[in-house]
Amino acid sequence: MAERKPRKANVEGHRRKFMVIVDETPECESAVYFSACRARNTGSDLQMLFVVESEDFQHWLSVEAIHQQEGEQKAAAVFRLYQRKLKGWGFDGITLHQAVRHGSKPEQIVEAIEEDEDISFLVLGASTSAEGPGTLVSQLAGKQAGSFPVPIVVIPGALELHEIEALA
Known part of the structure; x- marks a missing residue:
C-alpha cells in the first residue's frame, strides 16, 4: 500500500x-448545501469538482x-x-474553489x-431512486470506503x- 500524504x-x-462533486442530478443540491453549511460553520472552504467523463474516441480526435x-x-x-444557489441561500461569504477534471470520475x-x-x-449526494444511491456513492462509499484518503x-x-x- 502506498504511503498516504498527510x-x-x-x-x-x-x-x-x-x-x-457537482453535476446535474437532483441529489447534488443536498450535497452542495450540506458542504456550504459545514464550510460556514467551521470556517472552511468549499471545493466544487466537476468531472467530464471520458469517452473512447481514439479514432476520432476531433469528436473527442x-x-x-x-x-x-x-x-x-x-x-x-x-x-447562484449559494448566494440565494446566504453563503456568499464562504471561499469557493472550482475545478474541472477529465477522465473516470472515481x-x-x-x-x-x-x-x-x-x-x-x-461530500456526495445519494439518489432517492429505487435503483440505489447512485453509481458514484456505490463505488466510493462501498468497496473503496475502507481505503479512501478522506472521510466520505x-x-x-x-x-x-x-x-x-x-445536521450540519
Whole structure:
C-alpha cells in the first residue's frame, strides 16, 4: 500500500476544504448545501469538482475535442447554477474553489484529493431512486470506503434543506 500524504488543513497557511462533486442530478443540491453549511460553520472552504467523463474516441480526435469542449461548457453552467444557489441561500461569504477534471470520475476524485492536501472531506449526494444511491456513492462509499484518503459524507437526497442545516 502506498504511503498516504498527510492532510494539512490544520497547518498554518492552510484551510480545510469540503469537496463536493457537482453535476446535474437532483441529489447534488443536498450535497452542495450540506458542504456550504459545514464550510460556514467551521470556517472552511468549499471545493466544487466537476468531472467530464471520458469517452473512447481514439479514432476520432476531433469528436473527442468537441466532447471535452462541451464538457467544459456544461461544467461552467453547473458552476454558475450553484454559485447562484449559494448566494440565494446566504453563503456568499464562504471561499469557493472550482475545478474541472477529465477522465473516470472515481479516479479523478481520488487524484484531486491526493493533489490537494487541504481537502478533508468528500461530500456526495445519494439518489432517492429505487435503483440505489447512485453509481458514484456505490463505488466510493462501498468497496473503496475502507481505503479512501478522506472521510466520505453521504447526504440522503430526500432531506429538505432545513433538515440538512440542522445536521450540519
